[in-house]
Amino acid sequence: MSKRIALGGMLVALAFVFSYIEMLVPLPFGIPGMKLGLANLVVLLCLYSMGAPLAVTVSLVRVLLATFIFGSVSGMLYSLAGAVLSFIGMCLCYRHQHFSPIGVSVLGGVLHNIGQLLVAFALLGMGGVLYYVLPLLCAGAVTGCVIGVVTKILLPHVKQMGGR
Amino acid sequence: MIKRGKRFLKKGDCIVLALVLALCVVFLLGKLFLYPTAHNGMVKITVYGEVYGEFSLLEERELHIEDANGGFNTVHIGDGAVWVSDADCPDGLCVRQGKVSRRGQSVICLPHQLVITVENGQQSDVDL
Numbered sequence: 001m002s003k004r005i006a007l008g009g010m011l012v013a014l015a016f017v018f019s020y021i022e023m024l025v026p027l028p029f030g031i032p033g034m035k036l037g038l039a040n041l042v043v044l045l046c047l048y049s050m051g052a053p054l055a056v057t058v059s060l061v062r063v064l065l066a067t068f069i070f071g072s073v074s075g076m077l078y079s080l081a082g083a084v085l086s087f088i089g090m091c092l093c094y095r096h097q098h099f100s101p102i103g104v105s106v107l108g109g110v111l112h113n114i115g116q117l118l119v120a121f122a123l124l125g126m127g128g129v130l131y132y133v134l135p136l137l138c139a140g141a142v143t144g145c146v147i148g149v150v151t152k153i154l155l156p157h158v159k160q161m162g163g164r
Numbered sequence: 165m166i167k168r169g170k171r172f173l174k175k176g177d178c179i180v181l182a183l184v185l186a187l188c189v190v191f192l193l194g195k196l197f198l199y200p201t202a203h204n205g206m207v208k209i210t211v212y213g214e215v216y217g218e219f220s221l222l223e224e225r226e227l228h229i230e231d232a233n234g235g236f237n238t239v240h241i242g243d244g245a246v247w248v249s250d251a252d253c254p255d256g257l258c259v260r261q262g263k264v265s266r267r268g269q270s271v272i273c274l275p276h277q278l279v280i281t282v283e284n285g286q287q288s289d290v291d292l
Contacts, residue, residue, distance in 0.1 A: 030260030032274045072254075072275060096176055103177030110184050123213065124272070124279050131270045134191045141184045 008046075008054050015042040015062040023070060031135050033078070033116045037109050037143040039066075044090070044105055044151045049159050052091050059083050077123075078116045085115035101155065102148030109144030110137060195268075205267055205282050207246045209239065212277045221246065221265070221282065235276045246280055247271065 018038035027034050039062055047055035063083045067076040089111040093099045113136040121129045173181075209216040211231060219225055224242040226249075237258060238250040245265040248258040251273060258273035264282055271280040 026255075030257050030262065032255070032257050032272060074277075075274065078274075093176065098174050098176035099180075100172075100174045100177050102173060103180045106177070106184065107180050110180075120272075120274075124277070125210070125213070131195075131268060132272075134188060134195060137184060137188050137191065141181065141188075145181075 004050070004054060007050070008058055011042050011046050011054075011058045012061045012065065015039040015058060016065050018042060019062065019066040020070065027139070029135060029139075031132055031139075033082075033113060033132070033136055034139045035143075037112070037140075037147050040086070040105065040108055040112070040144075041147050041150055041154075043087070044101060044108070044147070045154060045158050047090060047094055047104075048101065048151070048155055056087050056091070059087055078119050081119045082112035082115035085118075086112035100148070101151040102145060105148030105151055106141050106144035109140040109147065111140075113137065113140040205284055207241055208281045208283050210279045210281075218283075229278065231276050231278075237273050237276055237278050239280060246282065248273065248280070251276070 016039075018041065022035045022038055025036065027036070039059075042062075043055055043059045046058050060080075060083065063076070063079045067073065067079055071079070086108040090104050090108040093107060094101075094104045117129055117133060117136065120132075205221045207219045207221055209219070209227070209229070211229065216229065217227075219227075219241055221241060221244050225240070227239040227241075228236060229239060230236045236250075236252055237248050240247055240249045243263075245263040247263040248261070248271055251258050253273050253275040255275065258271055258276075258278070261271045264271055264280075267282050267284050269282050272278065
């Protein structure tokens with residue numbers, strides 16, 4: 001039990017550092033919400049090797065931590081919505097034999113952006129949001145693919161380290 | 165490394181990617197057909213959800229918008245386009261979004277909850 005807690009803490013720290021790295025490398029399109037999704041790599045690895053309860057904890061704690069340290073509280077709603085919607089999708093699919101980490105990651109990335117767009121729609125109205133759906137969808141899918149491939153490569157090695 | 169024996173992309177993956185691609189196509193088509201250039205259009209600016217003002221795209225204008233916490237955005241209207249030339253928000257994404265001129269396009273500053281939208285004015289024609 002304490003081993004899981006310790007691993008969870010380490011994974012939160014890792015995801016947190018990835019969030020910070022993402023902030024240092026802004027993508028050149030200037031669209032709010034477009035990012036590399038590196039932290040999702042940690043969530044995915046945790047999901048596949050240690051199960052959903054720990055993975056969702058890591059994800060939510062990472063969002064809270066990153067918001068309080070790097071971001072604004074008003075931005076927290078966006079991140080939370082994205083993370084929750086993303087996790088629900090990933091959790092439903094990751095055990096299916098027809099889904100590989102790549103598909104799960106793409107789903108996670110796209111759902112994350114959709115969650116953020118829904119919050120933006122609720123707060124800012126349709127006019128501001130509609131224009132951003134297309135670039136965010138594409139970015140979410142592409143980064144999801146890349147992160148998914150990396151997950152697939154790393155997974156066999158991670159499972160050796162003391163997951164299930 | 166990646167095992168060669170198994171398929172790289174499984175059936176479910178392809179479904180997800182196809183769905184996303186379909187969504188992209190839908191929004192791309194919608195964007196091309198619904199958002200023509202709005203030379204005579206109006207610019208609507210909302211701050212924290214409330215309308216700050218509506219301005220014609222034809223008149224050159226510089227707006228200095230401040231919010232309650234002292235944050236500001238400098239909005240320029242000119243050459244049939246609108247853009248944010250300066251702002252003190254932490255990410256500066258609004259400035260990097262550049263100029264927009266097509267109806268339906270927008271520039272957003274999330275930290276200041278500022279939304280600038282190009283809307284169809286009374287006089288504009290629909291032209292692709």
